Amino acid sequence: MIELTEKSLRNVIVKRPRNSHKGSFGRVVIVGGNAEYGGAAILATTAAVYAGSGLVTVACHLSNHTALHARLPEAMVVDFDDLPTLTEALSTADVVVIGCGLGLERLDLLTEVLSALTGTQKLVIDGSAITLFSENNLKLRFPQNTIFTPHEMELQRLSGLKIGCQYADRVQKFVNQLGATVVAKSSETKIFSPSQEIYFLTIGTPAQATGGMGDTLAGMISGFLAQFHGEVRETVAAATYLHSFIAQDLAASQYVVLPSQIIEQLPKMMKRFEC
Numbered sequence: 001m002i003e004l005t006e007k008s009l010r011n012v013i014v015k016r017p018r019n020s021h022k023g024s025f026g027r028v029v030i031v032g033g034n035a036e037y038g039g040a041a042i043l044a045t046t047a048a049v050y051a052g053s054g055l056v057t058v059a060c061h062l063s064n065h066t067a068l069h070a071r072l073p074e075a076m077v078v079d080f081d082d083l084p085t086l087t088e089a090l091s092t093a094d095v096v097v098i099g100c101g102l103g104l105e106r107l108d109l110l111t112e113v114l115s116a117l118t119g120t121q122k123l124v125i126d127g128s129a130i131t132l133f134s135e136n137n138l139k140l141r142f143p144q145n146t147i148f149t150p151h152e153m154e155l156q157r158l159s160g161l162k163i164g165c166q167y168a169d170r171v172q173k174f175v176n177q178l179g180a181t182v183v184a185k186s187s188e189t190k191i192f193s194p195s196q197e198i199y200f201l202t203i204g205t206p207a208q209a210t211g212g213m214g215d216t217l218a219g220m221i222s223g224f225l226a227q228f229h230g231e232v233r234e235t236v237a238a239a240t241y242l243h244s245f246i247a248q249d250l251a252a253s254q255y256v257v258l259p260s261q262i263i264e265q266l267p268k269m270m271k272r273f274e275c
Contacts, residue, residue, distance in 0.1 A: 001198040003202055006273065008238045009238050012230060013273050026053050026054055027093050027226065029090055030096075031102065032129075037101030037102075038061065040101030046071065046263050047219025047223065047259075049072060058078075060080055061081075065079075080106075099218070100218055104131060117141065122147070124225075130158055134154075145232070147180065147182075148178075151185045152186050161174065171192055176195055178194070191237050201241065204247060205247055207250070207251035210256060213259050216262055217239070219263075220242065249265075
């Protein structure tokens with residue numbers, strides 16, 4: 001296994017060309033945020049914007065639109081029940097995130113996303129979308145472009161490996177069959193990719209144990225994938241490392257670290273590590 005360090009950030013975060021514009025840094029579409037869990041979509045969307053994606057659209061329940069416009073005027077918002085508009089948004093995306101506050105009743109949206117994607121787009125599957133994917137035995141058309149971000153219970157549903165039995169070699173065997181990248185979130189987060197060495201984190205803090213932390217990570221990963229065009233697992237690893245790096249830095253003077261606080265630090269920290 002390979003320990004992630006600050007080097008992973010310097011290998012991925014590059015200085016922006018002088019002649020850049022918003023189209024230079026990718027388009028992200030985030031599908032989630034039902035009437036009950038709108039905050040999850042707001043956090044993921046904010047993280048994608050603050051991580052540097054050029055254009056971010058969130059497809060969510062109508063009840064969340066006002067809050068999103070007020071919290072994040074930089075993002076575009078569409079109704080996830082307006083299928084023609086959703087399909088059009090998906091067609092323009094470089095990266096799609098699904099699952100942040102989606103809820104377990106929206107299998108239709110997950111299947112729509114899976115069928116709409118092309119081989120040039122990246123897909124991040126998080127939260128309830130992982131459970132829906134697992135329980136309905138869905139398949140990936142482009143596993144090499146897909147990233148799952150499960151916590152331990154979601155990994156159990158996805159892989160069949162029970163909590164306490166999710167040993168690295170067993171998860172790696174499952175990932176080799178799955179064909180996708182898996183960010184296995186825990187107090188010892190590991191990143192698995194098919195037939196490659198495992199990355200692992202030695203940083204992080206129990207101060208991160210609060211709602212919305214995973215949604216923030218999913219948004220960060222999408223923002224990195226949208227604008228940085230290296231190997232998928234290297235880009236995912238950099239976003240994952242930075243997420244915990246910022247949290248650990250904040251935890252030096254705070255008992256609890258909020259996801260929104262990590263998001264606020266993103267532009268400054270990315271500037272610190274650009275090469």
